[in-house]
Amino acid sequence: MSGCRRCEDRAAKEGQRLPSWRKFEMKSLAVSVAFALGLAVAGSAAAQSAAPLSGSGGSIQAPLFKAWIANYQKDGGKPIAYQGQNSAFGISQIEAKAADFGVTAMPISDADLKAKGLSQFPFVISGTVLVTNVPGLESGKLKLDGKALADIFMGKIGKWNDPALKALNPGLDLPDWPITVAHRTDPASMTLLLTSYLSSVSPEWKAGPGAGETVTWPAGLGGKGNAGISEIMSxxxxxxxxxxxAYALDHKLDLVALKNRDGVFVAPSPAAFSAFAAAAPWTASKGFGVQTLDQSGKGTWPLVLVSYGLLRDDADPDRAKRVRDFFRWGYQNGDADITALGYAPVPASVKAAVQAKWK
Structure with a gap:
């Protein structure tokens, strides 16, 4: 096309007029190039829209996504890749447009959702649980309250037969062993939830380590991820x-019963997570964000985690629809996987409210 333009320029300088057939040839060439470019752009957009979906978020949800994606494909769904690290990773990836959906185990405030151009929706419920390696103690039988737990993590209670622990567990034969605290070194929603709880029950903890996805732990050994914790404990x-x-179940770790807001010692279980979900004030206008820390209810576990999916408001419409179709499939067909893995489903009324917003 540049050669034709030079011919036209040269003809104009020489006072010559191009033959009509030559002008027609040049216009036809320009139209052909433009059409080819249009096809290339359209083809590229179509290829991008058809590419496999990708999601990023925490490791907590990884077992569920593995099961959901496999069964979704059996039902005719297209492949989906999920990369599990932590909630901060999931948020950063969706913000950077590096994933089609993000996942976080802590809700984002309505103001931050608007500022980031995101929407969120809950899809599964679990909990941060306390686990021990004390041979002779049956799983779920050891009882702790908030003060004792904070004192253990502060290093103030250093032996299993400490008088404070014996008073909480009069029927247990607690050994004269030192207590070793194992904690996460990497950022984690579970750490934020636990340290927020400790801050709420212990002024000393609140004034010291405080709450965060990472804190300066006053005692114990650090490990990266659930795997690092499991290695220390074993x-x-x-x-x-x-x-x-779900990780504790899968790795057969011994659980601890924790005293909740209503004064009841509750062992963690899907039923204890569902007790929270049934009473929680889910509100669509607030992105379905709910306070999960130590909520009321006799059977409620104090440390509940609600996992949220994240979508960009300016996402490609076709890809966003495919993401919603996948989670809609999960709402309608995924409860069996949720139950089998030790999670709890969100209430049916919440699923209906989320899907109503998607219409």
Whole structure:
């Protein structure tokens, strides 16, 4: 096309007029190039829209996505890739447009959702649970309240037969062993939830380590991720730590019962997570964000985690629809996987409210 333009320029300078057939040839060439470029752009957009979906978020939800994606494909759904690290990773990836959906285990405020151009929706419920490696103690039988737990993590209670622990567990034969605290070194929603709880029950903890996805721990050994915690616990008798409930089940870790707001010692379970979900004030106008920390209810577990999916408001319409179709499938067909893995489903009324917003 540049050669034709030079011919036209040269002809104009020489006072010559191009033959009509030559002008027609040049216009036809220009139209052909423009059409080819249009096809290339359209083809590129179509290819991008058809590419496999990708999601990013926490490791907590990874087992569920593995099961959901496999069964979704059996039902005719297209492949989806999920990369699980932590909630901060999920948020950063969706903000950077590096994933089609993000996942976080802590709700984002309505103001921040608007500022980031995101929408969120809950899709599964679990909990941060306390686990021990104390041979002779049956899983779920050890009882702790908030003060004792804070004192253990502060290093103030250093032995399993401490008088404070014996008073909470009069029927248990607690050993004369040192307590070793194992904690996360990487950012984690579970750490934020636990340290927020400790801050709420212990002024000393609130004034010291405080709450955060990472804190400066006053005692114990650090490990990265659930796997790092599990490694410490398996090799050290007398340890106490925190992991996600489904992970604890899968790795057969011994659980601790915790005193809740209503004064009842509750062992973690899907039923205890569902007790929270049934009473929670889910509000669509606030992105379905709910306060999960130590809520009322006799059977409620104090450390509940609600996992949220995140979508960009300016996402490609076709890809956004595919994301919603996947989670809609999960709402309608995924409860069996949720139950089998030790999670709890969100209430049916919440699922209906989310899907109503998607119409």
């Amino acid at each position: 090799g050290t008798m007398g340890t106490i730590s925190y992991v996600e409930y």
